[in-house]
Amino acid sequence: MLHSPPSHARRLRLLLATGAIALLGACSTLDQGRAPQLERQAGWVVLPFANHTETPLAGQRAEAIAQSLLAAQDVGQVRRAPVSSQQEGLFNAADAQRAEDALTWAREQKLRYALTGSVEEWRYKVGVDGEPAAGVTLQILDVATGDTLWSGSGGQSGWSREALSAVAQKLIRKLLQSGLAGSR
Secondary structure (H helix, E strand, O other): OOHHHHHHHHHHHHHHHHHHHHHHHHEEEEEEEEOOOOOOOOOOEEEEEEEOOOOOOHHHHHHHHHHHHHHOOOOOOOEEOOOOOOOOOOOOOOOHHHHHHHHHHHHHHHOEEEEEEEEEEEOOOOOOOOOOEEEEEEEEOOOOOEEEEEEEEEEEEEOOOOHHHHHHHHHHHHHHHHHHHOOO
């Protein structure tokens, strides 16, 4: 039996659409906990992000994006912890101490919540297209106790002409929206 051209074209479009959906679904992965009930209009601090990549200053780049996106969520005052004299380096063993010093400062400032995290991937993939890829873990902490109220982790890659910062911004936005969903 011969297939008519419209039927063949319809199948081809369906196959292409299914492939495109599968491809887009493979570009991003998110795992996050249940969003906590957070106090509205509370004081926030963005703590130093650990850099677990080979990319210098990836943690500081993610911190800056996270601070901007958190402030855009209208959660209240958002401050960044003072920068210590020690700069982020490759595989810096002092990340935990920098975060603890910043948390102590936040307690002194009577801030309510802290956003912290780590960067696991921040690079352009090797290859012809050089796709940008970012991997980030975020945590919302209760400043007074240091308890983790929420945690989320994700990875996202983009297209070859997309900026790495744009891919990271999309990923961090998705994670933050998930973590803040309970406070709306």
